[in-house]
Amino acid sequence: MFRLFGFDVRVQSGFVVFMVLIVALYGSEFGWWLAGAIAVLTLLHELGHAFAARSAGADAEISLGFLAGYASYRPTRPISRARQAWISFAGPFVHISVSVAVLLAMGVNPLSRDSFDDSPASFAIWWAGPAIGLMNLIPVLPLDGGHIVNTALDRVLPGRADKPMIYFSIAATAGGAIWMFLNGYQGFGIFIAFLIIAQLQLLNATKPRPSPASPWELAGRALDADKPAKARRLLTAALSHPQPIPPTSNLSMTPARANELIDLLPDPYPHGDAGNEYVLANLLMMTGRFDAAAHYAAGSFDRHPNTLSATIVARAAAALGDHSTAIGWLRSGADAGTSDSGLAMTIDRAPELTGVRHHPDVIAIRRSLATPG
Known part of the structure; x- marks a missing residue:
């Protein structure tokens, strides 16, 4: 664990294992660039959440784990739904903005495949940056897009939004997985599996737990x-x-x-x-x-x-x-x-x-x- 800008940052062993797996899977210059870009941009992404939480009057800390990072925060005063949505959006915003700025500084057009696919470095940064950042805005839990939608849904269903949002996320993710499989996008299997597992864990967490026997x-x-x-x-x-x-x-x-x-x-x-x-x-x-x-x-x-x-x-x-x-x-x-x-x-x-x-x-x-x- 270390501190950065006043935030506790915990780097779990799974995060290091994930970086090593990326290098091992690609075994090339692209793999090294991709692992490094994901590591840096994931940290910046969570810092975006953490700074937004701090501005709302909350104490935040960051954890970097296998396949994902997390910025948890503890409010010290009531936080409006709008500020909660901004905290969720701030991570992808920083993630995408910084990666696009880096690509532009490299002379790369992030909207042109011929441009960002021109070198292993630019292609890796494009995938680790705009691509992953935009995927994080897909409106399903536990992605940031899902948290933004869940915050809005809570206004319609105060205190009762979590379960219907989780069911929607599972259905949407399963539908997306079927579509990807039928259209030859099996490479997203790990991402889909991560979402499904996380969603099932969220669903299980909503089940009432019996009080332990004395x-x-x-x-x-x-x-x-x-x-x-x-x-x-x-x-x-x-x-x-x-x-x-x-x-x-x-x-x-x-x-x-x-x-x-x-x-x-x-x-x-x-x-x-x-x-x-x-x-x-x-x-x-x-x-x-x-x-x-x-x-x-x-x-x-x-x-x-x-x-x-x-x-x-x-x-x-x-x-x-x-x-x-x-x-x-x-x-x-x-x-x-x-x-x-x-x-x-x-x-x-x-x-x-x-x-x-x-x-x-x-x-x-x-x-x-x-x-x-």
């Missing part, structure tokens, strides 16, 4: 399969090590199943992942193990100070009849400030807090929260 759900399945040792390993690992995906606290689980899972755990209960610690504390509450819930959630709060762990200690203490401790933990939850909405909901709805809900201190805590009731 370790608690997986452990329940292991129990159903009569594999308690596996269930114990799953839960111990989930509780002991930070997890990449936060677990949901709204597990659909009966108290009986919660008891079965809790009984699998070693004593003392494992800890290490704040999210799964919170789930376990909730399950302890669900099963009426209030003393265990209070101690475990308090320990979790010490390790990872957060509002929701404090609310569990407060609920458990209230369930045990220790109202002063419950109020103290509600105050600690408010001081932690990580979930005003969660604390407000607990104060308003938790059945364990019925006896303290109207205490002046609790009313003051509730009023201090930004979340309305």
